[in-house]
């Protein structure tokens with residue numbers, strides 16, 4: 001069975017101690033860094049941009065899994081590649097030419113991801129799933145950390161897994177929003193490969209131990 005992945009979201013970290021938070025993830029059993037880029041247009045919140053991604057890239061020793069919650073993401077594909085990002089995920093809802101966008105991400109040497117809002121059907125990936133490396137299934141409405149997990153996500157993950165198998169795609173399924181030690185195992189059982197965890201990790205008393213706990217739960 002392939003290794004299951006935990007990706008702490010730095011959105012919930014202490015930005016005043018960012019280097020310390022990055023080192024914590026470096027030293028932990030986490031697999032990826034998850035970076036949430038929000039523009040205040042696609043989502044009603046602004047998070048952080050290029051200078052912070054550059055600072056993170058300087059210290060991070062694990063892949064940078066970057067989730068663009070922005071309109072017109074094509075404008076910044078090369079910039080993120082130059083900053084050292086490994087996975088670049090765009091929103092289905094923000095890409096009128098999704099196939100072209102995926103090719104452009106891959107041409108820059110990054111894994112190409114597509115994120116689906118809670119209202120967006122997995123069936124819309126029928127014609128692109130073979131070109132996708134990662135599908136982020138949003139289990140909250142994007143824009144904020146610390147929200148409650150949407151229960152319908154389990155069935156969506158199951159249906160997406162079926163689509164991936166039916167189409168012989170190698171896409172990984174990543175779940176983002178409200179992930180904790182209670183829902184993690186069930187998400188993996190329904191077909192998830194990677195789990196993003198923000199508040200559950202960074203707001204806990206011992207983040208390294210919390211990451212270890214998540215890894216054990218999904219092993």
Ligand SMILES: O=C(CO)[C@@H](O)[C@H](O)COP(=O)(O)O
Pocket residue numbers: 009011012034036067140141142143144145146147176177178179196197198199200
């Ligand atoms: O993309 C997003 C929110 O839009 C997520 O990555 C959250 O940052 C996850 O945070 P928690 O729900 O785990 O606190």
